[in-house]
Amino acid sequence: MRIATLKKRCDFLRVRAAARRWAAPGLVLQAAPMPDADAEEGPVRVGYTASRRIGNAVARNRAKRRLRAAVAHVMPASAQCGCDYVVIARAATLTRPFDALIGDLAAGLARVGARAGDRAPGRSRRAAAVRSREAGRRAGDA
RNA sequence: CCAGACGGCCGGAUGGCCGCCGUCGCGGCCCUGAGCGCGCGGCGGAGGAAAGUCCGGGCUCCACGGAAGCACGGAGCCGGGUAACACCCGGCGGGGGCGACCCCAGGGAAAGUGCCACAGAGAGGAGACCGCUCGCCCGGGGCCGCGAGGCCGGCGAGCAAGGGUGAAAGGGUGCGGUAAGAGCGCACCGCGCACCCGGCAACGGGGGCGGCAUGGCAAACCCCUCCGGGAGCAAGACCAAGUAGGGGCGGCGCAGGGGCGGUCGCAAGACCGUUUCCGGGUUGGUUUCCGGGCCUGCCGCCCGGGUCGGUCGCGCGAGGCGCCCGGCGACGGGCGUCCCAGAUGAAUGGCCAUCGCGUGGGCCGCAAAGCCCGCGACAGAACCCGGCUUACAGGCCGUCUGGCGUU
RNA sequence: CGGAGCGUGGCGCAGCCUGGUAGCGCACUUGACUGGGGGUCAAGGGGUCGGCGGUUCGAAUCCGCCCGCUCCGA
Numbered sequence: 001m002r003i004a005t006l007k008k009r010c011d012f013l014r015v016r017a018a019a020r021r022w023a024a025p026g027l028v029l030q031a032a033p034m035p036d037a038d039a040e041e042g043p044v045r046v047g048y049t050a051s052r053r054i055g056n057a058v059a060r061n062r063a064k065r066r067l068r069a070a071v072a073h074v075m076p077a078s079a080q081c082g083c084d085y086v087v088i089a090r091a092a093t094l095t096r097p098f099d100a101l102i103g104d105l106a107a108g109l110a111r112v113g114a115r116a117g118d119r120a121p122g123r124s125r126r127a128a129a130v131r132s133r134e135a136g137r138r139a140g141d142a
Numbered sequence: 143c144c145a146g147a148c149g150g151c152c153g154g155a156u157g158g159c160c161g162c163c164g165u166c167g168c169g170g171c172c173c174u175g176a177g178c179g180c181g182c183g184g185c186g187g188a189g190g191a192a193a194g195u196c197c198g199g200g201c202u203c204c205a206c207g208g209a210a211g212c213a214c215g216g217a218g219c220c221g222g223g224u225a226a227c228a229c230c231c232g233g234c235g236g237g238g239g240c241g242a243c244c245c246c247a248g249g250g251a252a253a254g255u256g257c258c259a260c261a262g263a264g265a266g267g268a269g270a271c272c273g274c275u276c277g278c279c280c281g282g283g284g285c286c287g288c289g290a291g292g293c294c295g296g297c298g299a300g301c302a303a304g305g306g307u308g309a310a311a312g313g314g315u316g317c318g319g320u321a322a323g324a325g326c327g328c329a330c331c332g333c334g335c336a337c338c339c340g341g342c343a344a345c346g347g348g349g350g351c352g353g354c355a356u357g358g359c360a361a362a363c364c365c366c367u368c369c370g371g372g373a374g375c376a377a378g379a380c381c382a383a384g385u386a387g388g389g390g391c392g393g394c395g396c397a398g399g400g401g402c403g404g405u406c407g408c409a410a411g412a413c414c415g416u417u418u419c420c421g422g423g424u425u426g427g428u429u430u431c432c433g434g435g436c437c438u439g440c441c442g443c444c445c446g447g448g449u450c451g452g453u454c455g456c457g458c459g460a461g462g463c464g465c466c467c468g469g470c471g472a473c474g475g476g477c478g479u480c481c482c483a484g485a486u487g488a489a490u491g492g493c494c495a496u497c498g499c500g501u502g503g504g505c506c507g508c509a510a511a512g513c514c515c516g517c518g519a520c521a522g523a524a525c526c527c528g529g530c531u532u533a534c535a536g537g538c539c540g541u542c543u544g545g546c547g548u549u
Numbered sequence: 550c551g552g553a554g555c556g557u558g559g560c561g562c563a564g565c566c567u568g569g570u571a572g573c574g575c576a577c578u579u580g581a582c583u584g585g586g587g588g589u590c591a592a593g594g595g596g597u598c599g600g601c602g603g604u605u606c607g608a609a610u611c612c613g614c615c616c617g618c619u620c621c622g623a
Contacts, residue, residue, distance in 0.1 A: 004179075007487050047487070057193090058521055062491085065162090069492040072161065098492065 003075055006047030006084060015047065015086045020112040024104030026096040027067060028088040031080070031112040044079045046071055050089040063089035066101065074105045 006012065019030035034045065048067050050060040067087045079085070093101070 005487070009487085012487085049487085056521070061488090061522065064487085065491050069161080073492080 003071070003079070004045045006045045006086065011045075011084065012047055012049070012086060015084050019086070022108040022112045024108055025090070025092050026101045026104040027070075027090060027093055027108070029105065029108035029112055030086040030088070032084050034082050034084050044075065044081060045084045046075065047084070047086040048089070049086060050093075054089050054091065054093070059094060060089070063093045066093060066098070070098070070101050070105050073102055074109065078106065078109050080109075 006015070015030050015032045018032040020032070021028060021030045023029075048064045050063045052060075054060050054063050067089060071087065075085075087105070096104075
């Protein structure tokens, strides 16, 4: 699976408008289906946001780096193909232990990804596939 | 040993696993190119402030006459350094500190205008409230005294020492002088003027003259001297793609298509020729005047619209380090050596281990040592450089000052 | 990258240019009018003038440096 970076402002706005979102102590995750994307083999694109509320430039860059590290750790195994994600840093992103940050992201991915298909009635086949894969992954974790 | 002053420097170290950006090499892939979003390996990869964006430059484009003036903004003791500066160095003057040392926007107030609230008599060629001194009050203003006289009051003249107001009262202190006083005179200090000496200069020193005229504020207006053309790497250049044979206005021109006419041909078409038409004005009339009219072309301006991709700029520089020489120093010169970030939703990270430093807590209310747990400053290059300013855990080195103790 | 503005009682604003007294409205407290509320009237309390320096006898005001906020242009 290839993970690309979301770079255009309009992409961020589109994801924010159409997204399933989920908030954890360490981060906020938004997800939306990529337009004109093949569900099974499309790429995954991830955008990172750290607003001025996080702190100065050093704090913002560090927050995005921790989020990138967490994404590289979690996404390849459990991300939904053909989806755009936006990961938003929160105040606790800097201080939260890295394992907890990974847990936040994995939990968010499970909930947001599982519900992504419900919003698009014409894609029930893919939604079913997602559910079955999520169920299998949870069984594997257990 | 304690307290302090100044200058310089560092901004944890080592290793492992997984990653990021650039570059080089080898390989891989395809749609063979502005190739790649692929794999492996080597090398490089944030700061002293990268920050704030307060100054000064380089660079690029625009304007232009290598000009001057006005306006506006800035600089402002002297000399030096520098590409330049509001920076730096060395001096001078003033202020503070026992001292090392620190601080100062530090030109002009005898060019002009303005301001100096309240208080106070008076706030700028000033003034007299309480005062000080003298004279007079007419055969005598009041009171006391035997009297000389004293005290009080009124009027006139002189004065500004003392009191008082204020941030500031028109030189200060002392002596002389005087009815009382006053630079009225003298000495010293301050101020001013010219001279002499030292210094490149700011300025310092000296003796002399003047005899107070010249209060403060220019971070009030202002005057004087000097400096400044404008914009900024989103500068600017190129490539690709695309609206698009876009629209409007003006000019050039009558070239091509088109139109019209003719020849050939069944036809498609080919060839030749031609460049105009309509309305109005004026006139005896016209090739003249005015207005309007098919498409394309070339030039200029404007509008609308599109793109917001890539490459260059963009990393050899007022460059770093070492040594030598000149200089009190800032700095300059020479030689050697090194190549040292280049991203663009923006690269140095995530996790772990060991060691070191500081600090908080606990074991542990004698101390030392040890062990365990936790925490670690300000802050991220965005075209580049020289400064300034601001932020900063902790630590190191050197020089110097004051005090205490010991010899 | 370039430029402009703002910060004053709890809130919204004057005062700053031209330096000496910080004022207005709402709100707050007390009292009166009313049976009570509202409302009106009268009296009153409350401000490091964003921070630190400097100039001045004296600074909210003038100058410099910081902090925070807002806006504009490319």
